[in-house]
Amino acid sequence: MKKIKLFHLCIALIWFTLFYATLGCATQKGGVIHLGQEKNSADSKSESKKPGHHTESGFENFPVVQMVDKSGPAFYLRRFWHSIFLHDVPDVHYLSETQAINLRDSISGDNITWIGHTTFLIRISGMTILTDPFFSKYASPFSWGGPKRMLPPGISLDNLPPIDIILVSHNHYDHLDDVTIRKLQDKDKIQVVVPLGLKSFFKERGYTHVSELDWYDEIKINDIKFSSLPAVHHSGRNLSDHNKTLWSSWAISSSNKKLYFSGDSAYSDNIFKKIGEEFGPFDYAFVPIGAYEPRKTMKIHHMNPEEAIITGKDLQAMTLIASHWGTINLSDEPAWEPPKRFHKAGIDNGLMENNLWVMKIGETRPLAE
Numbered sequence: 001m002k003k004i005k006l007f008h009l010c011i012a013l014i015w016f017t018l019f020y021a022t023l024g025c026a027t028q029k030g031g032v033i034h035l036g037q038e039k040n041s042a043d044s045k046s047e048s049k050k051p052g053h054h055t056e057s058g059f060e061n062f063p064v065v066q067m068v069d070k071s072g073p074a075f076y077l078r079r080f081w082h083s084i085f086l087h088d089v090p091d092v093h094y095l096s097e098t099q100a101i102n103l104r105d106s107i108s109g110d111n112i113t114w115i116g117h118t119t120f121l122i123r124i125s126g127m128t129i130l131t132d133p134f135f136s137k138y139a140s141p142f143s144w145g146g147p148k149r150m151l152p153p154g155i156s157l158d159n160l161p162p163i164d165i166i167l168v169s170h171n172h173y174d175h176l177d178d179v180t181i182r183k184l185q186d187k188d189k190i191q192v193v194v195p196l197g198l199k200s201f202f203k204e205r206g207y208t209h210v211s212e213l214d215w216y217d218e219i220k221i222n223d224i225k226f227s228s229l230p231a232v233h234h235s236g237r238n239l240s241d242h243n244k245t246l247w248s249s250w251a252i253s254s255s256n257k258k259l260y261f262s263g264d265s266a267y268s269d270n271i272f273k274k275i276g277e278e279f280g281p282f283d284y285a286f287v288p289i290g291a292y293e294p295r296k297t298m299k300i301h302h303m304n305p306e307e308a309i310i311t312g313k314d315l316q317a318m319t320l321i322a323s324h325w326g327t328i329n330l331s332d333e334p335a336w337e338p339p340k341r342f343h344k345a346g347i348d349n350g351l352m353e354n355n356l357w358v359m360k361i362g363e364t365r366p367l368a369e
């Protein structure tokens with residue numbers, strides 16, 4: 001038994017090292033990645049009329065420019081250590097599942113429930129959207145190791161309401177969970193909306209209605225329009241599929257509401273401004289506020305809370321909903337720091353208290369009519 005455990009730990013350590021090493025060089029090209037600078041118009045891709053974010057083998061960030069500094073072995077060891085020994089979760093951070101279900105049942109009309117990380121239930125126009133489905137214990141290929149969930153989902157898979165639409169931002173373990181996708185019911189009824197390259201992932205798992213969209217493509221399902229928009233990120237589940245599928249953020253528009261779902265993104269001083277000008281203003285924007293340390297590595301993958309506030313302003317969003325924090329131990333910042341910095345930066349930037357949502361896991365809040 002002990003031998004098996006030790007074997008598991010060794011495999012997990014090797015996987016951590018490989019995964020984070022891949023993450024470090026993710027969008028790196030000769031030590032430089034591009035964030036925020038238009039490509040030269042003489043670029044061969046413009047000649048071949050390929051969109052800027054398409055490559056020969058997949059996708060890349062566009063427009064882009066910034067450099068990345070890889071983390072050393074100490075970072076991998078810290079991540080590994082924290083996957084075994086987690087912080088205590090304060091009571092104020094979550095509702096019990098019974099409380100969560102009762103609260104959700106008591107709210108009629110449009111609403112949002114935080115399941116954890118970037119997994120939300122969005123109820124608008126009479127339809128229930130499940131974003132970035134992740135319900136497993138570990139965000140990894142293993143059921144026994146990897147970046148670990150700090151607490152259970154706000155509502156378990158078995159107690160979810162019927163899902164009408166699944167919306168996915170990108171192909172990372174903490175945003176698209178194989179076990180969750182396999183276990184969900186009504187695969188022939190759910191409409192799945194994903195970035196380019198992810199259709200087969202769902203088809204292979206039994207889903208019938210899957211639409212994959214390139215950036216600036218749109219699809220309408222009943223009254224709700226989904227617009228696939230850029231994000232600054234990357235994708236991949238192993239060492240061979242890096243950036244083979246696209247990553248998107250999403251505008252979600254109904255007849256009386258406009259929402260923005262960022263999924264996972266680094267900061268950009270131009271992409272979100274453009275999205276705000278063309279698709280905003282938004283009534284609500286889900287912005288990622290966690291997994292930002294060590295900054296030298298993480299800044300190309302994840303925005304920090306202050307950048308999330310600037311992003312919300314660039315998007316012209318009225319209310320910002322904190323996401324991508326308080327669920328999985330992914331990075332070095334103190335686990336309960338992100339909402340404090342998010343709140344302070346929001347107030348410092350002139351946002352009102354009630355337009356800065358830091359939800360409890362399991363909590364449902366009504367959307368303004």
Ligand SMILES: [Zn+2]
Pocket residue numbers: 170172175233234264
């Ligand atoms: Zn990601």
